[in-house]
Amino acid sequence: MKYTNIRLLALASCFLITPIQVMAQAERALIDDCFEALSSGDQQAIEEASTSVMDIGRVSSLKDRMDAGICLTKATGRRWQYYPKLNKLIPSSIVATISDMSDLPRQAEEAYQAKNSSLIAQDVFAACQELYSREPTDAMTNKSCIETFSANGHPKMLPQEEFVRQFISKKFSNLSEEEIFFVLDMFPASVPD
Secondary structure, three states: OHHHHHHHHHHHHHHOOOHHHHHHHHHHHHHHHHHHHHHHOOHHHHHHHHHHHHOOOOOOOHHHHHHHHHHHHHHHOOOEEEEOOOOEEEEHHHHHHHHHHOOHHHHHHHHHHHHHHHHHHHHHHHHHHHHHHHOHHHHHHOOHHHHHHHHHOOOOOOOHHHHHHHHHHHHHOOOOHHHHHHHHHHOOOOOOO
């Protein structure tokens, strides 16, 4: 009896269609539509079908990822590939830009810290030179100004949030509209001005 139940359960599971399978079938249908549009030569159909493929998002199977890239490449004349970090198809020419931009928050933080440290070092050096000319012993033993500026930011430094916003905005100003479109998928919560 126990084995009969297991067999029935196994047989029933073979006929159940999961939501993932339904999504995969829908993705495959869009990719097939793209290839059919290419075969027909109808430019409007090609544009509509390729746009649908671009909008798929997460593509579940490797074969579908490759086929979708091939179809988009033929439809647009540009090489497309699936980019796992974004779970979408993107033009291959933008992959390097997206990889570079994915590290932007860390780069901004490092630039902030470097600039802050530089300003502290410059002013502490100038103040210490002045203090040293008056009281050499005091200058050689005063560490509190360095600790305060390191912990709270230099008075001449923009607040960290504003510095990071300006840093990222400056990087975005050098990108094309298409690159910005794909890069923004990495930063859904923060959009530069």
